[in-house]
Amino acid sequence: DESENSKNQGNFLELLKFLGNHNEDINNVTLCNAPENQQMTAPEIQKDIVNASVVETTNAIIKELGNDKAHDISSKEQMVVALRFVNREGCVVERFIGIVHVSSTVSLSLKMAIEALFSKYGLSLSSIRGQGYDGASNMRGEFGGLKSFIIKENKFAHYIHCFTHQLQLALVATVKNHVHVALLFNIVTNLLNIFGASCKRRDQLDKHSERVFKALENNGLVTGKGLNQEICLKRPFDTRWGSHYGTL
Template sequence: MEVAYRTQLTTALDVTFFILKQGLPFCGHDESLKSLNKGNFLVLIEWYTQRNVEVSKTMIDNAPGNNQMKSPIIQKDLARACANEVTNIILNDIGGNVFSLMVDECRDNSVKKQMGVVKRYMNKFGCVIDRFLVVVHVSDTSTISLKKAIDGLFAKHKLSLLRLRVQGYDGTSNMRVAKSNRIVSDFFQYITLIVNIVGSSCKRKDKFRQVEHDRLLEGLKKGDIILYLTELYPEDFSLTDRIVLENQLQTYIQNEQNEFSMIQDLESLAMKMVKTGKHIVFTLVYRFIELALVLPVTTASVEGSFMR
């Protein structure tokens, strides 16, 4: 009995893993025996059973009537268990690193309001990672309601507010306040126009990347990087840290300036530092780069994280 149950559970988990990895729905509109389209979960269970003798001995017709392992409740439990495991992997990958939250408002098929949350952080290899974390149903998508939902999210997953550096939002209800200010409204209109113009042409995008690369390269050679960030985040960089950081940066530039021509952006610089172990030698330089990379600087970057 125990072996049969293990086979059933393993089969259901295999099918669940495939469905989740492909981003497919579980249930069909009609899961009755006579249905021609019972949904992905049941169809895959039947397919699996027909092609594996050991599975066929324990599933569907050969399974106990009170232990079919295919009801909608079981499907939801399996999906929820997998979601919890994925969430734990993401949280463990973040560890004690700083991170940012990107929040988008949306509605499901039943027109319920909900909030999608993506976390941005740097992993141990120096790569910038955007991970979809959770969808939370909210009463409305006002700033207060979203904040309350985020507070609950932090409490549930034991996330530290001390490691959070910024929250980025996308959605009309939260942009309405900004648009009430003429100067701020004009700013967002210009940003939108620039993003649309540059993004509509491969030639313009390549030109923009080249200009950004040249600007970054020149800034690295001169040591004239975006250091004012250290003043905005005093909890990360004390007055002493800022002085040491400036000295570390100058030393790092002198040692590595011949390699800067191979650097495309800050992320590739961070990855190179990890690969060569320089992130340990120049800890404050790496911490500064990490902070710069986890900040979503535009609403376009927030939207892009949900489209990946």
């Protein structure tokens, strides 16, 4: 909710306020100190600024990696890619590099998407010395997984199971020992099954989503983080990070 009385106006406005509070030059030309027609806080302008920031940040990361052939990002993306490397100061750093669109989640499609992203920035799979994914078979499979496809091209790209995924599994297993929490998610899962098994109930959800979209377009509803943004029901999966939170 980006209204003035909101306690959380969203990442963009909150970050802009933070920068203004710590930099007098920024504070003098933003938000309440800027002319009403030059505040640059409209949704479309926010997206343009964020996209420009993505390009500049990615270019800086590629430069830090030791490659000067960075290119602009111009496509919709869906798969997260992060790089972990040793910079010129000898420090190990980890950088988010992008979210690429994938047509399917089969191993070969994922490999092609990574190759396309690397090619865009002048990188190569031959430079990889390690790779880490979650426990899905299409990622870590010995014969048909993404891991094995990359190792075939680069035997030095050793696979390490994602520690975050291991933590997720440990947390889920621990929480399931709590009777009330386990019962809660069991009830929620059954509730999702009730809605998902009925075409009539699913149609009702679709109609409700359409009403929400129309109300948002006509400014009949306000939107923000966690407010009128969900368009489907999410199931909790033990191997999907944050899926239990998303379900609730």
